Amino acid sequence: MAWRNLARNPRRTGLSALSVAIAGLSISFLFAFSDGMMNDFRQNVRTFVSGDIRIRHPDYEAHELKQPLHLAVSPLSEVLPLLEGVEGVRAALPRVNLGLRVDHGEKSYNLKGLGVDFARETALMNPARYLHQGRLPQAGSREVLISASLARELNLGVGDTITTLARTRGRGLNAMTFTISGTAVFPLMAQNKRLMVHPLDLTQRLARLGDSAQEVLLTLERPAMAPQLAHTISKLFEKLGYSLAVLPHTQIGIAALYTQIVETMFAVIALVFFLLGSAIIINTTLMVIHERTQEIGTLTALGATESTVVRVFFLESLLISIIGALVGVGLGTGVAAWFSVVGMDFSTMMEGISVEFSPVIYPQITWRSTLGTLGYGVLVGSAMSYFSSRRAARVSPTQALRAI
Amino acid sequence: MKKRHWFLSLAFLFPAGIWAQGLSVPQILERVESNQVFSTARLEGVVVVNDEWGRRETAFRSYSQGRERSLVEFTSGESQGQRILRTRGDLYLYFPEAAEVVRLQGAALSESILDSDVSYEDIGGDKGLNQRYTGELVGSEVVDGRDCWVIRLTTRERGVAYPRQEIWVDKELFLTRFAKYYALSGRLLKEFRVLEVMMVSGRTLPSRSIIQDKLRRNSSTEIRLNKVELDLRLPATTFSLGNLTW
Numbered sequence: 001m002a003w004r005n006l007a008r009n010p011r012r013t014g015l016s017a018l019s020v021a022i023a024g025l026s027i028s029f030l031f032a033f034s035d036g037m038m039n040d041f042r043q044n045v046r047t048f049v050s051g052d053i054r055i056r057h058p059d060y061e062a063h064e065l066k067q068p069l070h071l072a073v074s075p076l077s078e079v080l081p082l083l084e085g086v087e088g089v090r091a092a093l094p095r096v097n098l099g100l101r102v103d104h105g106e107k108s109y110n111l112k113g114l115g116v117d118f119a120r121e122t123a124l125m126n127p128a129r130y131l132h133q134g135r136l137p138q139a140g141s142r143e144v145l146i147s148a149s150l151a152r153e154l155n156l157g158v159g160d161t162i163t164t165l166a167r168t169r170g171r172g173l174n175a176m177t178f179t180i181s182g183t184a185v186f187p188l189m190a191q192n193k194r195l196m197v198h199p200l201d202l203t204q205r206l207a208r209l210g211d212s213a214q215e216v217l218l219t220l221e222r223p224a225m226a227p228q229l230a231h232t233i234s235k236l237f238e239k240l241g242y243s244l245a246v247l248p249h250t251q252i253g254i255a256a257l258y259t260q261i262v263e264t265m266f267a268v269i270a271l272v273f274f275l276l277g278s279a280i281i282i283n284t285t286l287m288v289i290h291e292r293t294q295e296i297g298t299l300t301a302l303g304a305t306e307s308t309v310v311r312v313f314f315l316e317s318l319l320i321s322i323i324g325a326l327v328g329v330g331l332g333t334g335v336a337a338w339f340s341v342v343g344m345d346f347s348t349m350m351e352g353i354s355v356e357f358s359p360v361i362y363p364q365i366t367w368r369s370t371l372g373t374l375g376y377g378v379l380v381g382s383a384m385s386y387f388s389s390r391r392a393a394r395v396s397p398t399q400a401l402r403a404i
Numbered sequence: 405m406k407k408r409h410w411f412l413s414l415a416f417l418f419p420a421g422i423w424a425q426g427l428s429v430p431q432i433l434e435r436v437e438s439n440q441v442f443s444t445a446r447l448e449g450v451v452v453v454n455d456e457w458g459r460r461e462t463a464f465r466s467y468s469q470g471r472e473r474s475l476v477e478f479t480s481g482e483s484q485g486q487r488i489l490r491t492r493g494d495l496y497l498y499f500p501e502a503a504e505v506v507r508l509q510g511a512a513l514s515e516s517i518l519d520s521d522v523s524y525e526d527i528g529g530d531k532g533l534n535q536r537y538t539g540e541l542v543g544s545e546v547v548d549g550r551d552c553w554v555i556r557l558t559t560r561e562r563g564v565a566y567p568r569q570e571i572w573v574d575k576e577l578f579l580t581r582f583a584k585y586y587a588l589s590g591r592l593l594k595e596f597r598v599l600e601v602m603m604v605s606g607r608t609l610p611s612r613s614i615i616q617d618k619l620r621r622n623s624s625t626e627i628r629l630n631k632v633e634l635d636l637r638l639p640a641t642t643f644s645l646g647n648l649t650w
Contacts, residue, residue, distance in 0.1 A: 171519030
């Protein structure tokens with residue numbers, strides 16, 4: 001009977017299914033999009049800020065804005081082999097972040113310099129994947145990789161030279177001239193405007209750092225083990241007399257705070273969409289049941305029991321919800337799948353904004369965005385139908401027939 | 405603040421019309437400047453920076469010719485080999501590992517040298533104080549046991565680093581013993597004090613002086629002069645850009 005009812009009024013059935021489908025489609029796509037954004041954010045924070053574990057001088061963070069390069073991880077020649085010998089550590093990556101200035105023509109540019117060991121960085125940043133033109137700088141050579149848009153702004157290309165000024169460990173100023181070995185498109189907007197990546201040894205020379213780095217990031221065999229391994233490494237440093245702050249990514253102030261803010265933001269957006277989607281389904285279901293109060297009255301007048309009425313309407317609604325949810329989630333997943341390949345480009349919108357999101361977001365299809373949303377659509381649609389039809393079935397036939 | 409040739413002398417002016425011991429304020433300032441502007445000079449000394457990161461010493465050697473040209477070379481520490489050339493209002497930095505000379509201009513001139521309390525604009529400037537400031541004698545005070553005139557200076561032109569100054573000029577030596585440098589808003593930016601003096605060729609120079617950037621916390625920079633030669637012969641190319649990279 002429930003099946004027959006579906007075909008009796010195709011417009012009504014279609015409207016009910018459509019409400020579930022729209023809610024399913026939007027929630028499914030939103031989940032895929034937000035999961036993609038969160039994944040991108042976590043990846044960027046891990047790659048450029050925290051690693052799985054970050055090691056710095058204990059006083060560096062308190063003075064970070066002043067770029068106190070003398071508060072460094074030192075001596076690297078001892079610390080790196082030590083870290084790489086710890087079980088569970090995949091790679092130890094020394095890095096130097098420093099402010100640079102480039103005078104070009106009549107203009108001065110304040111840029112960000114990043115000194116990395118290109119060979120080691122295949123374990124985390126993998127700079128080769130960002131290459132746009134040319135090649136990566138070679139250790140020991142005075143070469144630099146600069147962002148493609150910065151190169152365009154400075155009207156420079158591969159093979160040209162650029163002189164950069166930087167503060168040194170002793171708070172003096174130093175300058176070096178580098179040859180641009182390659183240009184790159186980095187994942188963050190701010191980096192694309194002003195990042196220059198140098199070989200670590202040259203950065204150490206530029207900033208007079210000697211055998212030290214501003215920080216060492218660790219990647220682990222099992223990132224989830226970061227808190228335990230950070231504790232182990234801390235104890236090891238303590239035992240050997242090194243004064244260094246070892247923090248798992250979960251405890252790195254800015255990274256943890258950003259992650260928390262972004263997760264909360266997406267939870268709120270998801271809740272709003274959930275409520276909106278539910279409101280559409282509930283409204284449509286209630287309207288349909290209300291419209292059919294006369295039909296319910298006729299059925300009860302003909303002798304149908306309350307449970308029979310509820311069962312018929314519930315089954316009908318369940319079928320509509322399943323069809324609507326399948327169509328909606330299918331469409332939402334399809335759209336998300338398409339964008340997960342081609343990406344959603346927000347670069348124009350994010351122009352000038354400095355956040356840890358990439359300008360191109362790739363939605364990520366997850367259990368939450370597919371099966372979770374499917375279950376949600378079916379549950380809300382059929383549950384609302386159950387309660388409404390139960391209430392309608394309790395109305396006496398005379399009242400029901402008079403109600404319309 | 406735009407200034408003199410030897411590495412670090414901040415303060416002077418050309419006040420108008422008020423007389424002290426038979427001298428007008430412009431005359432007092434002229435006498436002060438005659439202690440500081442040399443036909444040629446060669447100085448050797450040390451910059452000692454004390455700040456929240458500790459104490460850093462950098463030796464320097466400097467050459468100057470009149471008011472317009474000076475060359476400073478750092479001879480120790482991380483900055484060894486770096487040079488600062490000032491010639492006719494332009495300021496250039498030479499770094500041994502850079503293929504080109506860096507010309508400093510605009511906001512970059514207000515950056516500090518060696519992260520000290522002295523900025524690049526403190527060693528720049530071609531005009532005399534009387535051309536840039538109006539002076540007013542506001543009284544006399546004893547500074548470090550020396551009787552001084554207190555002269556207030558107000559800028560005549562736009563774009564100077566210190567639109568207002570107060571200087572305490574030693575009445576006997578015509579030396580700026582103490583000075584305060586202010587922003588247009590009246591905010592105190594820097595203080596300069598002479599700790600010790602030396603006599604060279606009949607002129608009195610500060611052999612030890614201290615500068616404090618009041619916008620930095622717990623920071624001071626001491627300039628010590630160890631060797632001073634005045635009126636010596638300098639090669640004509642000393643202050644040329646080509647000579648910077650010799």
